Amino acid sequence: MDTQTNTKMKLSRRTFIRTMAGAGGGLVLGFYLPGANAAVVAPKPWTTPTDGTEINAWLTIDLDGTVTIRVPHTEQGQGALTSVSMMIAEELDVAWDNVQAVFADMNRHVNYGQEYVVTTTHGSQLVRQQHPHIMQAGASARERLKVAAAQAWGVSASQVAAKQGVLSSGRNSANYAEFATAAAEISLSQEPTIKTPDQWWLLGQPTPRVEVPVKVNGSAHYCIDTQLDGMVYAAVKCCPVPWGQLKSYDFDTIKDRTGVICAVEFKALEGKTFTSDMQNGVAIVADSWYRAKTALDLMPIEWDVGPNGNASNASQAAEAQRLFEVTGDVSNEVGTDAIGKIDRSENSLLAEYHRPYETHARMEPINATVSVTDDRIDVWSPTQDQAAPIRIIADHLGRDPKEIFVNTAFLGGAFGGNGGGATAVTKQAAEISNQLRRPVKVIWSREEDVAHDKQRPPVYTRLQASLGESGLPEAFFSRAVWFSHEGVVNHGPATADLSIGNMPYQVPNRRHERHNVAAHIPTATHRAPGANQNGFIIEQFADEMALEGGWDPLEWRLEMTKGLEPWQRVLLKIKEVSGFTTDLPKGQGMGIAVVEDHGSICGTCATVSVNQRGQLTLEKLVQVINSGYMINPLNGAEQIEGAACWELSHALYGGLDLDNGHFTNTNFHTYNLMRMPQVPEIEVHFALSQDGWWGGMGEPGGPPSPPAVANAIYFATGKRVRSTPVSKHDLSWS
C-alpha cells in the first residue's frame, strides 16, 4: 500500500524551504535510489528519505554525507535520474556512490516559485538545453559550502577546496555535511560559472543508470501499479471515430454483475480540443479492473460517428494527389526558380513517398489514478511533465493548485505521446473520483489506447530534382502533404517537411512547400517528430539523385555537405568504420543515411540480405552519432540503439490503417512491431564535434535507420521502397 501522509502544508514559502525535510506535502510515492552499485531500496516517500539539510531545491546533504538529488523530470528509461544526478554531482564534487536520486515535489514547484525552471521531459532536451541551470544548482551549492567553511575557519573562500565531499583549507578539513546547514543560509555575492567540458571528472564517464536494479525485480513503481485503500477501477470506451457522439448505452444490462458500481459519461469539450482532449465516451466503474472491463465489453453502446465516418487512408491519398498539383506554403527557398529549372531540364527525376499514421503503443497502456477529497487531490499520471496534472486538474475541477499533489512514478515508455497524451485519462480519472469521492484507477485497454492515442501524422511527399553536368543536383523541389489534427499547430506545419526543407545538401536552387491538412484524427509529437517520417523520404531520394548522377551515395553526401563540419565528421566516421560498399552480390546490400534531429547528426550504415522470395534479413546496423558532447556514453549508446529499433518497427512492420474514420488496427496482432528475431546487431560509434554546441540523444538514432535499410534493399534487389511498412512490399527478385 502506498504511504499516505495527511500533513497539510500551511507554511510560508520561506519557512517551508528552511524546514523542508519531512514537512513537505505529499502523499508520496517517490522512490529512493542508491548510487551506481548500492543495493536496491524499496519505494519510500521522498519528503522523508533524509534528515539532511537542503542547500537548494535540488539537493540535500545528510549527516552521513549522502547527497540526495531531486529530479524534476520523468524517467521513461532515457536516463533522466542518472543524467541530472551526474550533472549536479559533477559540480558539487561528491563521490558518485554517495549520490541518490529522488523525484522532485511538483506541488512545491508549481505553487512556490517554479524552482526547477523546466519540468517537461521531451524533445531530447534535458541535457542539451537544461544542463546550464542544473549544473548551476550544483556549482552554487558547492560555492556556498566553501563560503560557510571559510567563515568558520577565518580564511577566504578561494582558499577552501571542495572535493569528493570534503572541504579543506590548510590543516582544516570537514565533510560537506558539517557545513550544510550554514551553507543553506548563505547567499553568494556572485554565482559561479559552470565547468567547461575539459574540467569534467564524472560527466563523460560511462555510468550505469541508477534505476536499473529496481527494474529487474518488479519493484519499480509505474502509475498503473498504484494501489490505494478503497480504490475502484474504471474501464473506458470512447467513440471509435474521434469527436463522434455517445448516442446511448444500456447500463441496466450489466448493473447487476458482481462488483459493478456505476457508469460515468465523458464529454469532449468544444473549442479546447487539444488541451482538453477527452473524447465522448463512457466508463464502467467496478471493484476490479477486470470486472469493469468485462462489463463494459458486454454493455450495448450506440455511437453517432459524426461527419468523419468516411475518412480513410484512401481518401487521404486522393487528397494528397490533388494537393501535389497545388502551390503550398513555402518553408524554405534558396537560389531562384527551382521549379522552372527542373521543368526545363533534360535530366530530372521525380518520386513520391508516403509514411502512414503510427501510434505510440507504449508498453504501459495509458492510465491514471486520482484521489479527490475535500481538502486534497492526489494524482498518478504517466505524463512527460509531472507539473502538468496539477494545472490540468486545477483547471478541470476548479480546485486550488496548492491542494493537488503529484506522485511521480516511472513511465512505461512515453516517446512524445505523454505530454498531452496523458491529459485525457487524467481528466477522466479526476472526473470519476470527483463524483465518487473515492480513489479511482482508470486503465485504457490496449484497444482503447491504440484507438485514442494521439497518433503520428501521416505524410505524402513529392520530390523533384534536376541534375547538372557533374551529375550533382542543380535544382530541387519538394511538396509535402501532412495530415495533423487542426488544433495542433506546432506539430503540423513546422514538422511537415522537417529534414527536407532544412536538408544539409547544398543544392544551388531549392524550393520546399507544404500543405498542412486538418484531419479529425488527434495527433501529437512522436519520437523525432517529422524527422522520423521525412528521414525515410529525403535520404532515399538522396540516393536516387546520387545514383542517377553516377555518384557513390557516400561520396555524394560528402560532396554535398562540404564545409559542414558536424555532417562531415559523421560521414567520415561511417566511411572509416562501416566498410560501406555498393559492390555486393545480388541479394545483399549496404545502405547509408544521415539525418539531423534535435540538434544531433546521426548516420547509419545498414547491411541487409534479401532472398529471391523477398524475405528481408537485417544483418547489421552501424550507427554514428554527433551530439556535440556526451555526458554518459553508456546511456547514449542505449538511446541510439533503442531509437533505431523504434523507427525500424514502424518502417518495416507498422502503419495504421484508417478506414471509416477509425483505425482497423486494434492491438499488437494487427499493429506489428519489431521482435527479437528481426533485430540486427547494432554497433554505436560517437563522432563528437565538442565545439560549443549540444545535440539531443533520445531521438536522433531513429531517423536514419529506415532509409539506410531501404537504400540497402535497393542495392540488394533493385527495388526502391517508397512507402512503409516495407513488409507490405514485394521484395522478391530473380
Added chain:
Amino acid sequence: MAFSISVNGTTYEVGAEPETPLLWVLRDNIGLTGTKFGCGIAQCGVCTVHVDGQPVRSCITPASSAVGRQITTIEGLSENNDHPVQQAWIENSVPQCGYCQSGQIMSAAALLSRTPEPTDNEIDTAMAGNLCRCGTYPRIRKAVHRAVEIYQGSKA
C-alpha cells in the same frame, strides 16, 4: 467464488470469478504488481509468469487453471536480485523504461532452465513473444549469454 492459489511459495485466498485471468488476480487481488498488463491477448509477453516452471501469458490464463500449481512471478525469482538472469540484466543495463522487463526476465529464466546454453536462434525464438517498445533487444541477447556464464560460474 473463492479459490486459493500458491504464488512464490505463499498461498492466497482469492475472491474472484474462476475465469478471471491470473494476471488480474496477481495484480489486483494479491497486489503483486511486478507482472504487467500490456495487451490482454497474449501478444506482448509483459505478463509472463511461471506455472510449474513453464512460462505462461498470465493475461489469458484463467486463474482457476493455476489452482494446485506453483506460480512464480518476478517478485519470487530471487530474494536479492541475484538470479543469474537478473544479475546479467543489471550488468548489461538492459531495462530502459523497464515495463516489459518482468516478462523478458521470466521468459529468459524459463529458457535457461530448459536450454542451459541457448544459441542466438534459440534465444530469438524463446524471446519472440516479448515485445520491447524501447528496443532493448540487442542488450537482452547479450544478457542472456551473460546469464549462461553466470549460471555456469555458480555451478563450478
